[in-house]
Amino acid sequence: MASNQTVNATRMELLGLRRRLALAARGHKLLSQKRDEICRQLVNIARALKGLRQKVEQELLETTRRFMMARATMEPEQIRAAMEVPTAKFSLAISFASIMSVRVPLLTKQLEGDIIAYGFGSTSGELDIALRALNRAFDSLMELAEKEKQAQLLATELMSTRRRVNVLEHVVIPEVGEQIKYIYRKLSEAERDNISRLMKIADMIRGESA
Numbered sequence: 475m476a477s478n479q480t481v482n483a484t485r486m487e488l489l490g491l492r493r494r495l496a497l498a499a500r501g502h503k504l505l506s507q508k509r510d511e512i513c514r515q516l517v518n519i520a521r522a523l524k525g526l527r528q529k530v531e532q533e534l535l536e537t538t539r540r541f542m543m544a545r546a547t548m549e550p551e552q553i554r555a556a557m558e559v560p561t562a563k564f565s566l567a568i569s570f571a572s573i574m575s576v577r578v579p580l581l582t583k584q585l586e587g588d589i590i591a592y593g594f595g596s597t598s599g600e601l602d603i604a605l606r607a608l609n610r611a612f613d614s615l616m617e618l619a620e621k622e623k624q625a626q627l628l629a630t631e632l633m634s635t636r637r638r639v640n641v642l643e644h645v646v647i648p649e650v651g652e653q654i655k656y657i658y659r660k661l662s663e664a665e666r667d668n669i670s671r672l673m674k675i676a677d678m679i680r681g682e683s684a
Contacts, residue, residue, distance in 0.1 A: 481653050483660035491657065495650045502642040509635045512574050512628055519625045526618045533611035540604035547598040556597050562587040566616075576631045578624040581616045 481487060545553065567582040589605050 481656060483657045483664075485661065488654065488657045488661070491650055491654050495647065495654065498642050498646050498650060502639060502647065505635055505639045505642065508574055509632065509639055512576075512632045512635065515573055516625060516628050516632065519621055519628070523618070523621050523625065526614065526621060530611065530614045530618050533607065533614055537604060537607040537611050540600055540607050544598050544600040544604050547600055552597060553601070556601060562589045573624065573628065574631070576627050578627055579620060581620045583613060583616055 481491075563586040565584045565586075567584055569580045569582065570577050571580055572578070589609055590602055
């Protein structure tokens, strides 16, 4: 930004700086509101993440325990035969939403077929339970990944917004304010000089007419 020494002390320049100051103040207010709202969103996501992480850990532990029980009640060949041919087709759909102008992902699982499609005569019920538990854990993992990515993107936007707020608050607004004061002083000095010259001219005219 230009220093006071390079500012033209004119009324036109003063008008432009006053408009710029008003725009900067409005931008500062809007960005401050955006910063505060992003902080609120991040707090909400952080609370959700804490519960989600605990849920995922518990579901993965339960899934592991169920698979171990299935292995204990079935022969290895039976497990391989049951799991050898996949019967369910999984795909992941990604859409996007906007949170405070930040584009965040939304994950949706699309599953075709049944994860349990083997014969029940040679398999244990624990294997059924284990697969159902794995499916639930995967849903929770997707939700956790979605929230963590949202938190990452919002945190990046928060840092950018804070920097912009700080620049406006501590650099742009103070400097423009100082330039406006500088022009006011220069215009006031020029006005006083003009008044002084006019008074001298008036005195000279009165002296000549006396």
